[in-house]
Amino acid sequence: METCQKLMIRSFTFRMYPTSKQESLLRAMLADHRDLYNAALQERREACKRGKRVWFKDQDAQLTAIRENDPDQARWSYSAQEQTLRRLDKAFKAFFRRLRSGEKKVGYPRFKGPRQFTSVEHRNGDGAKWDSVPHPTQTRAKFQGVGHIKVKQHRPVTGRVKRMSARLEGRKWYVHLVVEQEQPTPLPKTGAMVGLDLATGPNGLAYTSLGERIDNPTFGAVAAAKIARAQQQVFRCRRGSRRRFKAWDKVSNLYRKARNQRHDYLHKTARRLVDAYDLIVVEDLRTADMTRRAAPRPDGNGGYLPNGGSAKTGLNRSIRDAGWSQFLDLICAKAESAGRDFIRVNPAYTSQTCSSCGHRERANRNGKAFLCVSCGHRDDADINAALNILRAGLVLQDAAQAAS
Numbered sequence: 046m047e048t049c050q051k052l053m054i055r056s057f058t059f060r061m062y063p064t065s066k067q068e069s070l071l072r073a074m075l076a077d078h079r080d081l082y083n084a085a086l087q088e089r090r091e092a093c094k095r096g097k098r099v100w101f102k103d104q105d106a107q108l109t110a111i112r113e114n115d116p117d118q119a120r121w122s123y124s125a126q127e128q129t130l131r132r133l134d135k136a137f138k139a140f141f142r143r144l145r146s147g148e149k150k151v152g153y154p155r156f157k158g159p160r161q162f163t164s165v166e167h168r169n170g171d172g173a174k175w176d177s178v179p180h181p182t183q184t185r186a187k188f189q190g191v192g193h194i195k196v197k198q199h200r201p202v203t204g205r206v207k208r209m210s211a212r213l214e215g216r217k218w219y220v221h222l223v224v225e226q227e228q229p230t231p232l233p234k235t236g237a238m239v240g241l242d243l244a245t246g247p248n249g250l251a252y253t254s255l256g257e258r259i260d261n262p263t264f265g266a267v268a269a270a271k272i273a274r275a276q277q278q279v280f281r282c283r284r285g286s287r288r289r290f291k292a293w294d295k296v297s298n299l300y301r302k303a304r305n306q307r308h309d310y311l312h313k314t315a316r317r318l319v320d321a322y323d324l325i326v327v328e329d330l331r332t333a334d335m336t337r338r339a340a341p342r343p344d345g346n347g348g349y350l351p352n353g354g355s356a357k358t359g360l361n362r363s364i365r366d367a368g369w370s371q372f373l374d375l376i377c378a379k380a381e382s383a384g385r386d387f388i389r390v391n392p393a394y395t396s397q398t399c400s401s402c403g404h405r406e407r408a409n410r411n412g413k414a415f416l417c418v419s420c421g422h423r424d425d426a427d428i429n430a431a432l433n434i435l436r437a438g439l440v441l442q443d444a445a446q447a448a449s
Contacts, residue, residue, distance in 0.1 A: 053226055056330035057202055061186065061211070062195045070191045071211055071218060072198070077117050078129045079162040085133050086154055101134040108276040120188040122172020125165055132166075154301065164212040164221070173209045175222060184426045196220055215297050231384025238324035240435025241371075242395070245363040248413075250314070250372070252427035254435040259314060264306040265366035272299045307368050315375040315404045319383050325376060326438025329389035332370045336361040390437040392430075398425065 063071055085104050092099045108126055110117040118126070136154040143151040155161075163260065167173030177187035184198040188211055204226025212219045240254035250261035275296045282289035318325060339357040342350040373389075380387035396415075398405040405421035415426040424432075 053228060053353060055198070055204070055224050055226055055378075055382075057222040057224060058212075059184075059220050059222075060197045061220050063191070063218055067191055067194055067243065068218070071188075071213070073117075073322075074165055074188070074190060074211070075162060075213065076119055076159070077121060078126065078165045079157050079159070081118065081126055082109075082129050082133055082162065082288070083156045085130055086156060089133075089137065101130060104130050120190040122167055124171045125167045125173070125189070128168075134149040150210065155164065163214065164210045166208055166210045168221075169206040169209050175206045175209055175220075192217075194220075215294060215301060228384075229382055235321060236286035236322055237322045237441075238326070238435065239318070239322045240326045240431040240433075240438060241328070242392075242431040242434055243328060243330065243367070244368050244427055245360070245367045248427070249297045250367055252425065252431050254428070254431040256425075256428050261367055262306070262310055263363075263366055264303040264310070265362070268299055268303040272296060275299055296326070308371070310377055311368050311372045315372065315379050319379040319385055322385065324386045324388070324438065324442065325380060326390060326435050327373055327376065328395075328434060330369060330373070330392065332364060336364050386442065388438040388441055390434055390441060392434065395433040395437070396426055396430040398433050400429045 059113055088104065089099045105127055106132075108123065112123070112126075133154065140151055140153055169175055172189040174187040177193050180183045184196040185193040186196050186418055187193045187211065188209075191211075198278060201226060202222060204224040206222050206224050208223040210221040212221055241251045242253075243251050244261070246261065246266075248261075249258045251259045253259070275292065279289060279292040279296060284293050338361070339352045339354040344350045376388045377387050379385075394405055397407055397409050399409060399415075399417035399420060399422050401422035402417060402420040406418055409415060409417050410426050413426050415424045415429045416422070
């Protein structure tokens with residue numbers, strides 16, 4: 046069971062409206078930080094070829110000399126440039142961690158192009174300042190070398206702002222805040238509890254142990270035809286042309302719209318569940334492993350046997366479109382803020398076990414129908430699984446309370 050702490054870390058994202066001059070400076074800031082990132086990566090690659098290692102502290106010590114010799118780098122925040130170097134250091138640490146664990150795809154850090162490097166992180170009060178010009182109706186964010194930028198603050202920010210990031214999405218600018226705040230007052234108890242069994246595609250987003258079906262709008266599938274047409278337009282344009290960049294922007298905007306629609310829907314659904322239930326039990330799913338591509342099956346003669354790759358690709362796309370991982374993370378965060386209990390349980394065999402008598406057998410489930418071969422209990426297969434998930438969560442809750 047995930048417990049609450051006295052202090053929490055929360056994030057806020059607001060739209061920024063820079064002037065044309067400020068936008069040019071923001072783009073220059075991204076470009077200079079990207080150059081710093083790529084130069085630091087090149088240094089590490091060259092050192093690796095010579096059998097040596099370069100650490101973050103070594104590259105951090107070079108920043109002063111870089112700023113003295115390069116006026117473009119000197120105009121930006123020193124601590125923000127340190128964050129960019131830490132970003133590269135984290136990428137290398139993750140690479141070596143995957144290498145040690147024996148993962149198939151270790152992912153050596155790559156050079157960043159303009160589309161892969163779209164944000165710069167600052168410390169609040171050191172090169173950046175939130176609400177830099179106190180005003181009763183207008184909020185502004187200040188970034189060193191750029192100035193005070195107008196922000197559309199659509200909700201209050203409570204707590205201590207620790208970090209700020211200027212982020213470019215398409216042609217829109219956003220400021221992302223990381224805020225440390227005290228635990229809010231818990232919501233009133235409702236006395237209700239629920240288990241959730243996740244679903245995909247037209248089958249819905251989830252089923253509750255109370256028999257409720259949560260719809261899945263499948264925003265990605267709805268936008269798929271428009272995205273395909275926009276991608277076709279991209280490849281009709283000459284490489285490097287202005288029309289091709291505009292066509293790519295259209296593709297990005299369609300993906301972004303579907304993502305924002307999904308995020309908004311999952312936020313509202315998670316909010317409704319947290320408001321209604323004191324205890325929420327969900328499946329402990331590893332969606333990254335579940336959405337891996339089907340492994341090839343060599344036939345020994347230079348060819349391959351059927352591996353169900355097409356069906357697996359469709360399932361992977363459906364899981365990503367449902368946003369399972371994001372949905373569970375949102376419920377967890379909102380439950381923590383509301384003082385609710387949130388429990389993840391092992392989902393193994395929950396769809397094959399009878400919620401009435403406990404008999405487990407694969408023959409119990411036939412698609413959406415559940416019929417226990419032992420006691421004859423009939424139910425929707427997903428609702429039956431949700432009941433088993435809730436029961437497993439109650440066992441874990443009792444064990445945690447007994448241990449404390």
